[in-house]
Amino acid sequence: MTTSASVPADRASASTGGRTVTDRLVEANREYADVFTDPGMDARPVLRVAIVACMDARLDLHAALGLELGDCHTIRNAGGVVTDDVIRSLTISQRALGTRSVVLIHHTDCGLESLTEEFRHELEMEVGQRPAWAVEAFRDVDQDVRQSMQRVRTSPFLLHTDDVRGFVFDVKTGLLREIDPA
Numbered sequence: 001m002t003t004s005a006s007v008p009a010d011r012a013s014a015s016t017g018g019r020t021v022t023d024r025l026v027e028a029n030r031e032y033a034d035v036f037t038d039p040g041m042d043a044r045p046v047l048r049v050a051i052v053a054c055m056d057a058r059l060d061l062h063a064a065l066g067l068e069l070g071d072c073h074t075i076r077n078a079g080g081v082v083t084d085d086v087i088r089s090l091t092i093s094q095r096a097l098g099t100r101s102v103v104l105i106h107h108t109d110c111g112l113e114s115l116t117e118e119f120r121h122e123l124e125m126e127v128g129q130r131p132a133w134a135v136e137a138f139r140d141v142d143q144d145v146r147q148s149m150q151r152v153r154t155s156p157f158l159l160h161t162d163d164v165r166g167f168v169f170d171v172k173t174g175l176l177r178e179i180d181p182a
C-alpha cells in the first residue's frame, strides 16, 4: 500500500462518466473469458509454494517472480504481515493443498511505514470502537520481514517450516533483496 500515489488520469477516469471502475473490470472479464480455455488444473499449486506479500499495487507478483497461472498460492494484505488470518491460509495451503515452501515479500516505500499504532487510537476516537486487529505498522522493513519469517517458522499449525525465505521488493528497480533471518 502507499499513501502518496499519483494516479494516471486516463486510467482513473474510468471511475467517472456513469461507468464505475467495477463496471470496467466486469467488461474486461468478458474479454478475458472470450479467449480463456480451461487449463484443466486442480487446486494444488504446481510449484508447491505459498507467497505472502503486501497488497501494494506496484507489486505484480506473477510478472516479478516469473509465475504462471496455477503455480502458487498468493496471500496478500496491508504490509504482507503474518497475521492469524495469514497463518489460517498457510495452514490450509500446506495441509489441504500440498504447498511446502513459503516466500514472504515486503517492499520499499510501504504505506505501513508512515503509520503508527496511534492509527488504532484515532479510529477508536472517531467511531467509538477499538479495532480487534493491530495496525502492524513498522519502521524497519528488514526487521519486519524477519519477524514475519519467525511467525511462520514458529507456528504450531504448519507442517513445513524449513523452507521459509523473506525478501524486500524495491518498487523503483523491481529487484528482490533477500533478508537474512538471523
Ligand SMILES: [Zn+2]
Binding pocket: 001, 002, 054, 055, 056, 078, 079, 080, 107, 109, 110, 111, 112
Ligand atoms: Zn506495502
